[in-house]
Every structure is written in C-alpha cells, then in structure tokens.
Amino acid sequence: MIPRLIVSLTITCAINAQVLYVSSLTTNSATTITVLNAANGARLAQTPARAGGLAVTADGRTFFATDANGLSVAAYTGATVQLLATAATGGSPVAVAVAPNGARIYVAAAGGGNVSVHDARTLLLVGSVTAGFSPTAIAVHPDNSRFHVANSSNREIAVFDAT
Numbered sequence: 001m002i003p004r005l006i007v008s009l010t011i012t013c014a015i016n017a018q019v020l021y022v023s024s025l026t027t028n029s030a031t032t033i034t035v036l037n038a039a040n041g042a043r044l045a046q047t048p049a050r051a052g053g054l055a056v057t058a059d060g061r062t063f064f065a066t067d068a069n070g071l072s073v074a075a076y077t078g079a080t081v082q083l084l085a086t087a088a089t090g091g092s093p094v095a096v097a098v099a100p101n102g103a104r105i106y107v108a109a110a111g112g113g114n115v116s117v118h119d120a121r122t123l124l125l126v127g128s129v130t131a132g133f134s135p136t137a138i139a140v141h142p143d144n145s146r147f148h149v150a151n152s153s154n155r156e157i158a159v160f161d162a163t
Contacts, residue, residue, distance in 0.1 A: 003069055007032045009026075018038055032046055053096040053108070057078070057101055057120070062075055064105050073096055091113065094108060097138040099144045106147050114134050134152045139163070
C-alpha cells in the first residue's frame with residue numbers, strides 16, 4: 001500500500017510505471033520529494049526539497065522539480081533523489097514537462113507569464129516564449145514538435161512550435 005502523505009502536491013510516474021515521484025507536505029509543513037515503488041508503495045528515497053511541478057525522463061534516470069518560492073527548476077537523479085543541477089526560471093514556476101526525446105524541459109512560470117525552455121542535461125536556458133498571464137500546466141507532443149500550455153487566467157490552451 002502507498003503510504004499516507006499529509007498533502008500530495010504533485011505526482012508523476014516513470015514511463016515503466018515502476019516508480020512514483022511525489023511532492024508533498026509533511027506534518028511540520030516542510031515540502032519533500034518522495035520516490036515510491038509503484039507496485040507496493042515502499043519508500044525508495046526521500047529528500048527535503050521545495051517542489052511543485054514534477055516531470056521525469058522517459059528512461060526514469062532524471063526527474064525535474066519546480067520551486068515557485070525559489071524561482072527555479074532542479075534536476076535530480078531518478079532513484080536516489082540526488083540534486084544534479086538547478087536553474088533560475090523567474091516568475092513562480094509551477095509546472096514542468098520533459099520532451100519525449102529527453103533533450104529539453106519546458107517550465108511554465110505562472111507569475112511571469114512565460115514558458116522557459118532548458119537543455120535537459122545542463123539546464124541551460126535555450127529559449128523562452130510569452131504564454132499569457134498565468135500558464136499553469138504544460139505538455140509536450142509525442143513527436144517533440146510542439147508543446148501545449150494551459151493558461152488559468154483566460155482558461156485557454158495555447159500551442160507553441162518546439163523546433
């Protein structure tokens with residue numbers, strides 16, 4: 001059984017469906033990232049980290065977490081939750097998506113009204129697009145050609161070229 005967490009903020013699953021990544025609040029209002037075995041709920045790893053949006057690469061080796069308070073995105077090792085790198089995003093990042101080919105990540109910053117595009121390996125900024133007043137969710141098309149951004153302020157979904 002999956003252990004009870006006080007408040008789950010975000011959950012994502014590796015493509016092989018064997019591992020769950022959960023951002024949650026603990027009893028003392030600290031935020032943690034917990035890695036769970038999807039089959040039996042066993043805790044594989046946990047780290048104290050502020051995280052909102054979560055996304056994992058197709059191979060499960062790396063996952064990304066947004067930190068709205070720190071205005072950043074971070075990359076972690078998939079199984080052990082070791083911090084690999086961080087990058088500034090600005091504007092209260094709340095969602096992150098990984099391109100299916102694993103080359104880029106897309107970070108929606110609700111407070112900044114933009115989506116920043118980063119190299120997934122280095123987290124270097126490779127581009128940015130204006131995405132409305134409050135972009136809050138993001139998805140990348142399976143062929144890596146475009147990404148979709150949900151904007152909570154006007155309740156619209158915009159499509160952007162990812163090439």
